[in-house]
Amino acid sequence: MSARRLFLVRVIALAVVAFGLTYIAWRWSNTIAWAAWWIAVPLALAETYSLSESILYSLTMWNSKRRPAPPPARPGRTVDVFITTYNEPLELVMKTALAAREMTYPHKTWILDDGNRQEFRRAAAAAGVGYIVRGQEWEGRPRFAKAGNVNNALSRTDGDFIAILDADQMPEPQFLDRVLGYFDDADVALVQTPQKFWNVAKGDPLGSEAELFYGPIQQGKDGWDAAFFCGSNAVLRREALMSLGLSRYTRAAIGRTRQALRHARGRLENLMSESGMREPARVPLLEDALAAIDRAEAQLRQQVVLTEVTYALREDFRAITYRDPALVQDLIPELDEILEEVDVARTDQAIAIHPLDTTTITEDMATAMHLHAMGWTTVYHHEVLVHGLAPEDVQTMLSQRQRWAAGSMQVFFKDNPMFVSGLGLGQRLMYLGTMTSYLNGFAAIVYIAAPIIFLLLGVFPLRAQPTTFFLLFIPFFFSCQLLFQVSANGSGGLWRGQQMSFALFPTWILATLSGAAATFLGKHLKFSVTSKDGGAATTGYRYVRIQLFVMGLLVVAAAIGIVRAATGLAPLWPTLITLAWVAVDLALLGVVIGAARAAGSSSPEEPQLYAPGELAYVLDRAESSTDQPARVTLA
Amino acid sequence: MSVHTPRAASPLPTRLAHSAAPAHPARAHSVPAGPAADEAPTVVLPAGPRIIDLVAAPTLDASSALHLREALVDHLSDGPCLVLVDVGHVRHVLPSGLVGTLELLRLTRRTGGDFRLYGTSEAVRQASVSTDLGMIARCYATREQAELGRAERMIQPAPRRRLATLFGRR
Numbered sequence: 048m049s050a051r052r053l054f055l056v057r058v059i060a061l062a063v064v065a066f067g068l069t070y071i072a073w074r075w076s077n078t079i080a081w082a083a084w085w086i087a088v089p090l091a092l093a094e095t096y097s098l099s100e101s102i103l104y105s106l107t108m109w110n111s112k113r114r115p116a117p118p119p120a121r122p123g124r125t126v127d128v129f130i131t132t133y134n135e136p137l138e139l140v141m142k143t144a145l146a147a148r149e150m151t152y153p154h155k156t157w158i159l160d161d162g163n164r165q166e167f168r169r170a171a172a173a174a175g176v177g178y179i180v181r182g183q184e185w186e187g188r189p190r191f192a193k194a195g196n197v198n199n200a201l202s203r204t205d206g207d208f209i210a211i212l213d214a215d216q217m218p219e220p221q222f223l224d225r226v227l228g229y230f231d232d233a234d235v236a237l238v239q240t241p242q243k244f245w246n247v248a249k250g251d252p253l254g255s256e257a258e259l260f261y262g263p264i265q266q267g268k269d270g271w272d273a274a275f276f277c278g279s280n281a282v283l284r285r286e287a288l289m290s291l292g293l294s295r296y297t298r299a300a301i302g303r304t305r306q307a308l309r310h311a312r313g314r315l316e317n318l319m320s321e322s323g324m325r326e327p328a329r330v331p332l333l334e335d336a337l338a339a340i341d342r343a344e345a346q347l348r349q350q351v352v353l354t355e356v357t358y359a360l361r362e363d364f365r366a367i368t369y370r371d372p373a374l375v376q377d378l379i380p381e382l383d384e385i386l387e388e389v390d391v392a393r394t395d396q397a398i399a400i401h402p403l404d405t406t407t408i409t410e411d412m413a414t415a416m417h418l419h420a421m422g423w424t425t426v427y428h429h430e431v432l433v434h435g436l437a438p439e440d441v442q443t444m445l446s447q448r449q450r451w452a453a454g455s456m457q458v459f460f461k462d463n464p465m466f467v468s469g470l471g472l473g474q475r476l477m478y479l480g481t482m483t484s485y486l487n488g489f490a491a492i493v494y495i496a497a498p499i500i501f502l503l504l505g506v507f508p509l510r511a512q513p514t515t516f517f518l519l520f521i522p523f524f525f526s527c528q529l530l531f532q533v534s535a536n537g538s539g540g541l542w543r544g545q546q547m548s549f550a551l552f553p554t555w556i557l558a559t560l561s562g563a564a565a566t567f568l569g570k571h572l573k574f575s576v577t578s579k580d581g582g583a584a585t586t587g588y589r590y591v592r593i594q595l596f597v598m599g600l601l602v603v604a605a606a607i608g609i610v611r612a613a614t615g616l617a618p619l620w621p622t623l624i625t626l627a628w629v630a631v632d633l634a635l636l637g638v639v640i641g642a643a644r645a646a647g648s649s650s651p652e653e654p655q656l657y658a659p660g661e662l663a664y665v666l667d668r669a670e671s672s673t674d675q676p677a678r679v680t681l682a
Numbered sequence: 683m684s685v686h687t688p689r690a691a692s693p694l695p696t697r698l699a700h701s702a703a704p705a706h707p708a709r710a711h712s713v714p715a716g717p718a719a720d721e722a723p724t725v726v727l728p729a730g731p732r733i734i735d736l737v738a739a740p741t742l743d744a745s746s747a748l749h750l751r752e753a754l755v756d757h758l759s760d761g762p763c764l765v766l767v768d769v770g771h772v773r774h775v776l777p778s779g780l781v782g783t784l785e786l787l788r789l790t791r792r793t794g795g796d797f798r799l800y801g802t803s804e805a806v807r808q809a810s811v812s813t814d815l816g817m818i819a820r821c822y823a824t825r826e827q828a829e830l831g832r833a834e835r836m837i838q839p840a841p842r843r844r845l846a847t848l849f850g851r852r
Contacts, residue, residue, distance in 0.1 A: 184792070202781075202782075204744070204748075205743070285744060286778055289744075289778040290813075292777075293777050293784075293815075294813070297815060297817075298814075300817070300818050350817065352816075352817065352819060353818045354787070358791075391818055391819075392784070392788040392791040392792075394791050398785060398788070399784040399787065399788040400784055400785070402781070
């Protein structure tokens with residue numbers, strides 16, 4: 048964004064704040080229809096929420112950063128390129144692998160195959176790229192989806208930098224050359240580049256093009272040193288990730304050990320109660336085990352080094368097992384489990400330290416937030432260097448958006464940026480703005496319900512003269528729209544983005560409830576891998592039936608409202624205002640019709656970033672039943 | 683309970699799986715287990731684990747940690763072992779080296795053994811302090827101390843807990 052445009056954006060942003068605060072103050076002070084408080088108050092709250100989002104957006108645009116050309120990449124840096132896959136088709140992954148292999152800056156390419164498929168192993172060998180799967184240590188352990196996949200590979204590789212690509216994200220040859228220069232600054236932990244899709248249908252019915260986010264919004268966040276990590280198309284500094292993992296591990300170690308010892312005591316006491324009735328001969332052994340727990344807890348209080356505390360406990364348990372082997376045989380698995388849980392070396396996990404955050408399904412956002420909290424810097428490089436696949440049907444699109452939203456809300460509830468120590472105020476607000484945007488689902492319900500209630504029942508949620516309302520609302524509304532247009536700086540998809548933000552209200556509400564349930568009730572959030580099948584697209588009216596029902600309600604309510612106004616049962620001006628409101632709602636919701644009918648692009652133009660002949664060769668070798676030695680395979 | 687572990691060649695059983703006690707217990711070797719050690723009865727255990735000696739590279743990072751891992755893998759598959767790593771020559775420590783080292787601790791403990799550092803290295807000492815790892819694992823002064831794995835009160839204080847601040851930034 049040029050300096051002149053930035054100045055204009057700031058002026059408009061101030062106008063948004065001024066007009067918005069004036070409007071909201073007027074609404075709360077003078078216009079609540081208390082007789083109908085059950086819709087009047089929610090509407091005022093929804094408008095207050097919308098104002099807060101507008102202010103956060105204004106703040107995001109305030110510092111929009113246009114970075115100069117990056118310095119050239121220094122030679123000699125070591126880079127591991129990770130391509131993560133679980134159930135994507137072989138051909139798709141190998142296109143990405145071949146494109147990644149062709150990047151000009153020296154690097155090692157690795158396919159991280161969480162599906163552990165033999166044809167992938169053979170294809171990787173044929174393509175001359177590395178292949179990593181989870182080893183036996185992961186059996187019976189939490190796997191943590193993509194974050195676990197990457198963390199596993201981090202423990203097996205040693206490049207100074209890690210480029211992470213999703214299975215469908217094909218990099219251009221100069222990708223590493225263009226971004227590695229930023230890491231000359233020793234504080235930079237991450238460089239994120241945009242996601243760009245080559246299979247978007249005309250008109251973008253699914254709202255896939257995210258030019259506003261991968262443009263003005265990320266540039267805005269960059270200006271506040273809060274550019275997000277988006278999970279793909281990014282390069283990270285290994286030492287930054289490792290320091291984050293280490294910090295998390297050491298902070299939690301004492302508390303975790305203490306809790307594990309308490310839990311161990313409870314288990315042993317339960318065993319003792321059971322044994323007292325059935326096998327009294329075991330009781331002395333269990334008493335000794337409890338005494339060992341006592342000693343470990345005493346050592347913990349005396350600040351003995353944790354590895355020694357847990358090693359001593361293991362030796363104590365081992366001594367117990369030698370006293371009466373026959374009697375203790377059944378106890379050994381129980382004692383083993385206790386030791387695993389207590390051991391500071393995390394023998395209950397597949398790897399000791401997880402650098403990428405595993406507490407949420409949006410591990411990318413959470414990891415970036417904690418990197419920022421540690422004082423690391425991130426960079427948004429605004430140049431399309433990677434090309435990927437967008438969802439081609441509404442079901443896939445909704446599944447993807449639901450995952451992003453649920454993960455974000457999980458972080459909002461569990462690890463709220465307003466309370467994370469180490470973040471600056473600007474950073475807190477940048478993260479908060481993204482998370483709270485999903486609360487729009489609840490506001491949308493109110494914006495839909497209020498006009499229906501008036502048109503059907505004659506209950507108007509506010510008391511105001513139409514002239515006053517227009518004088519105060521219109522400047523706020525138009526300044527918001529003007530801010531969008533000016534700050535977008537030519538980015539496409541503005542209207543589509545606003546439509547999706549409103550129309551996907553069931554997804555946002557479900558995601559908020561899922562995130563809350565995951566945080567407060569311990570419900571597991573499933574990491575649903577976005578389907579990248581490409582051609583397999585189906586129409587999906589059933590996935591948007593809630594929106595279609597609501598649109599029908601709005602149309603019926605409008606018709607009834609017109610009749611009521613025409614027959615004098617309802618006042619004219621409020622009816623006209625409400626009909627305009629319904630029109631806006633329908634215009635926003637109407638996007639779901641095109642989305643339901645979306646079936647992928649009729650003429651997608653795939654970028655040629657790999658040699659078709661080599662792809663054919665690699666796929667042919669993959670199907671061969673002869674197992675050939677991989678160039679490098681780690682498991 | 684004090685645990686007397688005879689110093690001999692045959693390994694301890696992995697985890698806690700029972701193995702037959704030796705017909706002729708070897709010379710007892712005391713392993714103090716902390717302040718309450720005097721209160722416990724004495725038990726003679728089978729022979730201690732195999733001892734594997736390694737030397738850390740001058741730079742402790744992901745690469746050197748992987749090399750240590752490669753050196754250990756075959757030994758770990760043979761059963762529990764006590765890995766003693768001389769870090770006296772380490773001049774530079776990176777977070778990835780510390781993470782790799784903790785991973786080796788996990789691997790050795792999973793098979794019933796242990797992984798201990800020893801030697802005088804200012805880089806290791808500073809890394810231990812700055813990352814609070816000193817409360818988790820000790821770098822012993824000598825190989826003998828590492829082999830004994832003596833449990834004593836740690837020298838450095840517990841980390842101060844800072845109150846979360848709304849506007850704080852490191």
